[in-house]
Amino acid sequence: MKEITVDSNPSEALLKEMGVSNWPTWEKEVSEFPWEFVTTETALILEGECVMTPTDGGSSTTFKAGDLVVFPLGYKGTWEVKKALKKSYKHSGGKFVKCIFNRLSILLNCIKSIIK
Numbered sequence: 001m002k003e004i005t006v007d008s009n010p011s012e013a014l015l016k017e018m019g020v021s022n023w024p025t026w027e028k029e030v031s032e033f034p035w036e037f038v039t040t041e042t043a044l045i046l047e048g049e050c051v052m053t054p055t056d057g058g059s060s061t062t063f064k065a066g067d068l069v070v071f072p073l074g075y076k077g078t079w080e081v082k083k084a085l086k087k088s089y090k091h092s093g094g095k096f097v098k099c100i101f102n103r104l105s106i107l108l109n110c111i112k113s114i115i116k
Contacts, residue, residue: 001054002072004061010044010068020044022109023088024102032080039094039102041071048085052077 015021025046034055049064054077063069064083073094091102 001056001058001075003054003058004052004063004072004075005070006061006063007068008066015044015068018042018090019106019110020088020090022106022113023090024105024109025086025088027087028079028081028085030081030084032078034076034078036076037071037073037094039091039098040073041089041091043069043071043087043089045069046086046088047083048081048087049083050085051080051082053080 023044045063045065045067047065049062051060051062052071052075053060054075056076089102090106091098
């Protein structure tokens with residue numbers, strides 16, 4: 001199984017180039033639950049701390065506020081939200097419908113930022 005990658009110090013230039021400020025956000029309370037990624041998800045962790053443990057017995061990955069994380073398509077594991085999580089995210093590849101709805105959310109956020 002592909003591994004999660006974590007950039008613990010993404011540059012402001014990179015985040016701006018990626019358009020992170022227009023990505024939708026998602027929040028989750030302290031909890032534990034299984035998950036399978038049906039897209040490749042790139043996420044900027046805004047708040048919190050989590051541990052992801054793959055179902056295949058591989059090494060766990062820890063990430064926290066400020067980290068830029070890439071969850072690969074097909075990754076199966078368990079989320080352990082240690083501190084309440086808030087993330088901005090973008091989907092690519094994989095499940096078409098999920099990617100389209102994510103892109104529409106990003107587009108709407110871009111339009112809102114222009115209108116302000």
